[in-house]
Amino acid sequence: MRVLVTGATGFIGSWVVQALAQRNHSVIATSRIEHSRDVDSEVEWRVADLLNQRDIEDLVKRERPEGLVHCAWDTAPGKYWNSSKNLNWAAASLQLLESFAANGGQRVVIAGTSAEYCWRGMEPLNETTSLLMPDSLYGVCKNSLRQIVERWASETKLSWAWGRIFCPFGPGEKPERLIPRLLAQLSTGDTIPFDSGQLIRDFLSVEDLGDALAAVLDSNVEGCVNIGSGVELSIRDMVTQLAVQSQSDRVKFGAIPDPIGQPERIVADVQRLRYEVGWVPHKPLRVRLAETAECWRSTQSNRPNNIDS
């Protein structure tokens, strides 16, 4: 299928591009920034700013993709939860979808978020039965967009799926986020004061995540699908695995107070992903964590200006 990927140079989108190319799709990868062309010849790169209405219309009219995986959104760490840019991205997404369908688009997969759910419960979050009650502007915008797409798809016969993404990690993650920050701290000799690490999350490597979204596109599943590992991992266990990898015993759990107001447990029910899409992660979580640590170290030592190495 001829598939347009948005946010194609981003943390998630770049892995979606790879996965789709491996699955023999003809990929049109789009991003605001020019991409170095040392990649698979199956991928055609296009520069476009989706926040510019004209760019969206020109791109879709020219390329007429049959498939669309829409990953682009504002994800500036610490800011994106309640930034006004969420309104611009919701608007751009609506324009893109309307234009996609009007130009012959057939099937779309959109990156949703676990933040659409109410995070106050303790049970694994289920696409059908769990309460939707987003607590951030980001979650509200994604959830509102999903409501519109769901109703609209039933009018237009557009085939659609909505991947609710949990906690992705891996190569390319922004340095301000938990795992890269921790790896940076582990690489020094310093003691690392940490909270109790009791919060439980559903981590999925971004490489697996990219393939999961591609698998959803290839499936005939309609509607919402959780994209997670389904593994309940405490932050403490995750940090410990990375520390062991780094041969470090300098993480001091309980040395600082726990953050206030953080949801105790955010875990995906992955039955739909597993049995309807027919997808499971390619490697176990502990292997992916080890790979991430290894990749982080090799990136650091290859840095031309790394005066510490």
Next chain:
Amino acid sequence: MRVLVTGATGFIGSWVVQALAQRNHSVIATSRIEHSRDVDSEVEWRVADLLNQRDIEDLVKRERPEGLVHCAWDTAPGKYWNSSKNLNWAAASLQLLESFAANGGQRVVIAGTSAEYCWRGMEPLNETTSLLMPDSLYGVCKNSLRQIVERWASETKLSWAWGRIFCPFGPGEKPERLIPRLLAQLSTGDTIPFDSGQLIRDFLSVEDLGDALAAVLDSNVEGCVNIGSGVELSIRDMVTQLAVQSQSDRVKFGAIPDPIGQPERIVADVQRLRYEVGWVPHKPLRVRLAETAECWRSTQSNRPNNIDS
């Protein structure tokens, strides 16, 4: 206040413009089509296509309104309920709001709809307690937009209100809609076969509606406000009032089957509008219906090409 009105040549927007001018606001009225300038000098008219992102940005940056009453939307009779244009209008509304706040906007009133509610109940619909379950793409898009605005306003300190509009009628209503169609039929000598007319609706004259939206802007009410008369009127009683006005006894109720799947009763709880905004209709519904019939007749007889007159 310097107030921007969108959809200012439209059925509702044109009355909002008048009401705001009467309330001594400095009105910037915008619409896709040029407006004849035989109006109150308090009103400045600007041509802009809100579906064009550039037009929105240029307009808001240039005018820097403090207030906004956003009425523009696609309302093509029979089509707008499930048209893809709802996506374009939701997107344009998000762009407009983001741009308005970024350029110093202080208070916004947005035209919502009773179609955001679940229409299956029998009780008057209440802003706080009634179930939101839109059954059309139009209702879903308005409701989704409202969810985003509600969350976003709490981040930005933007003052906002959302007027849920029930059944407006009056001068300027599109000829395909119930009341103008009926007035056209009543003007002939023919018998008018009608259904039982048992459905109950909340009618409000568009002249009152325009002033109600202006009153909401002038109030400090935040969030959703039903904009209706609160009067439960059956279609049969409404039609009978118009027929009596036209001295016609040719409407035959029960001559055709009732429409299938229409909600039995759509009535607004107007306590919030009455006691928090402090607004009531200027004239009783029967007077407004009589005025509408009279206005319709005078418009028809003044038509240059009206060969029937």
